Amino acid sequence: PAGLAPRGRLRPAVRAVLFDLYGTLWASAAGDLDRRNPSPAPAPPGLPELLRRYGCPLSPQELAGALAAAIRRDHEGRRAEGADFPEVRIERLWAELLGLEPPQARAFAVEHEALVNPVWPMPGLRSALRSLRGQGLLLGILSNAQFYTPLLFECFLGAGARELGFREELVLYSCELGLAKPSPRLFEIARERLAAAGVPAARVLMVGNDALRDLAPARAAGFQTALFAGDARSLRGAEQAGEASAVLTDLRQLLRLLKRGRLQP
Template structure:
């Protein structure tokens, strides 16, 4: 199944989701030095029913497992516990090899699960199977003001990138649900760092360090970067540790992760807090924008 067919499946299985309100207050200091804006995806650019990518949660859902198998024409065997066990085993193998926050390749995971069930599937079928399951355990929809905010940033020359825990299907969410590819929206390919490609996931600082290495080639330093994400541990702490400004996206109660019970996050303070994506231009020097302001 090629990318266009996968995009069609995303559209077929997706329905509008509205963000749930949060009680946290916005904080919008001016950050006039910023030249690049990097984003998380799940829970930041997209409403995520699970709050983050389903692979990261190792979600058990026997119904989704059976439906995904049926969708690709395979018999209903086994359960989602096999998928969870395969993810956990791969994490353990990579930790033993010295990777602090390992990421899996979900296609390889599904191929291993199918082999355990005595089933064989070509690569393209495994790709679709991974997508079918993810869309069932973690439906997504673009956040309000997503396209307009990205257009504002691109139109004013800000470099844009992604640092996200993600799988091969994640970039396809943009053409499927926003109508444009990442590049068409203004993201630079070299600034798009996805965990499945790196083999390491947030909250490791390695994806952020890789982004900074790419930004150096554009003459941009850490102090000129704003990173926007919804998780204090996975997004704000590592971005601030490498010298970026950390913008907490607090626009959806499903995905807002304050990590108040995590001792490692107690002293982590975001540089700014956004209730909507349309507030991002306000910290970059557009005085016309404020809480609830419209992009002009």
């Protein structure tokens, strides 16, 4: 817990819930994908051996520096094309840096991610999703992500996002759209798709751990917002908690908030 008390009031009643992933549904040792330390020291156990197996002559720190430079170049090129917050396809960068074919680059990316950013489900995730599925709500995801991110549902919960109740057209991953949060365009796309499903923006709740990247653009899109403060390591913007419609310290509090329309400390 991050020292904040659960509270909130939702008006009007919510009909759809969008979730961030890293720091919200998944506890992450390194944090969101683009906020982590690009050169962790000391290197995670197993990383030097991983590089050896893939024939990489660089040290973990040298490779991290090369990756950071490749990301900067990719971002600069995308910004020149008009993207406000560009997102990379990490498997393409690994293929370029290590001279790997696409299948090997994807395999390396998965192994590398598991070492540098181990994640696990937030407490109560499985039961919270099960309860939400039974309420007739539309569930979606709006998250910075890479191709391996959806695999976490199968890994930890034994089912894909769709089987867990997430609506396919409401699952928005940054790597697939080429834009990362807090790009307003991501939230506009979500708003457009929700409107097509008959849900106005005012009846949408965005749940995330980052007040700047998750909640501020969600409010600008007309959504209600809930700051997830269940993990002090990943909470961002606690000082702005008062701007959120609600604060959650456990995912299981969400069902009570949605059913009653309010949550008291």
